[in-house]
Amino acid sequence: MSERNLEDQILKITLGDLVQQFTEEDLQRQMPVFMQDVDAGTRELVETYQSLLSAGSFPEAESYRAEHPELETRIWDACKANAMLAYSAYTYLYAKSQRQQCVISATQPSEGSEDGSVLGQKEGDIWFRIDETKDGVLNTTPFQKQADGSYLEFAVAPKLAFAAEEDIDALFTEAETPSDN
Secondary structure: OOOOEEOOEHHHHHHHHHHHHHOOHHHOOOOOOOOOOOOOOOOOHHHHHHHHHHOOOOOHHHHHHHHHHHHOOOOOOOOHHHHHHHHHHHHHHOOOHHOOOOEOOOHHHHHHHHHHHHHOOOOOEEEEEEEEEEEEEEEEEEEOEEEEEEEEOOOOOOOOOOOOOHHHHHHHHHHHOOOOO
16 A cells, blocks of 8 residues: 655556556556667757646647657656566566475465456466474475466475484384284
C-alpha cells in the first residue's frame, strides 16, 4: 500500500502496488532505452519544445514532440521515469518466474491467480512439505511441481542419524547376552 511521507515529500510504494497499476498496454509501450545529450542538431528543437511548455501550450508541445521523434532520446520526463520503473518491476517479476522457486510449508502452495497478481509455482519448482519439527529441525518431504499442476515426491538422500550412547550400549549388551537359539 502506498504511503505519503509528508516530511520528505516522497511517495513510497510497494512492488505489488506498482505492478497492479500497469496494464498489458503499458507492457507493450516502446520507449528509447538510451538517452542522448542535446547537440547542435537538436538544440533548437529542444528549446522550441521547452518554450511551448513554458508558455502553457501543452497540446502544441505534445504535437511538436510527436512531429520530431529525435526529441524522444533527449527528453527525460515523468512518463519515461514511470515507464522505466514499470519496466524494472516487470523485469524483476520475469526473472523471478524464470528461476526455480522453493517453498517450505506444511500445506501445498496455492495456485497463482489468472491475472498474475499472485505468482504461483511453475513446472519444476520445489515444495518442501513440513512433516514435523523436532528439536528445532524441520523434517520435510520434497516435491516437484509437474506440468499438469500436481506435485511429484522425490528423495535426495535420507538424513543420517548417528547412534546415541544408549544405542551402542544396547548393542554390546545384546552381544554379551547368550541367545536362546
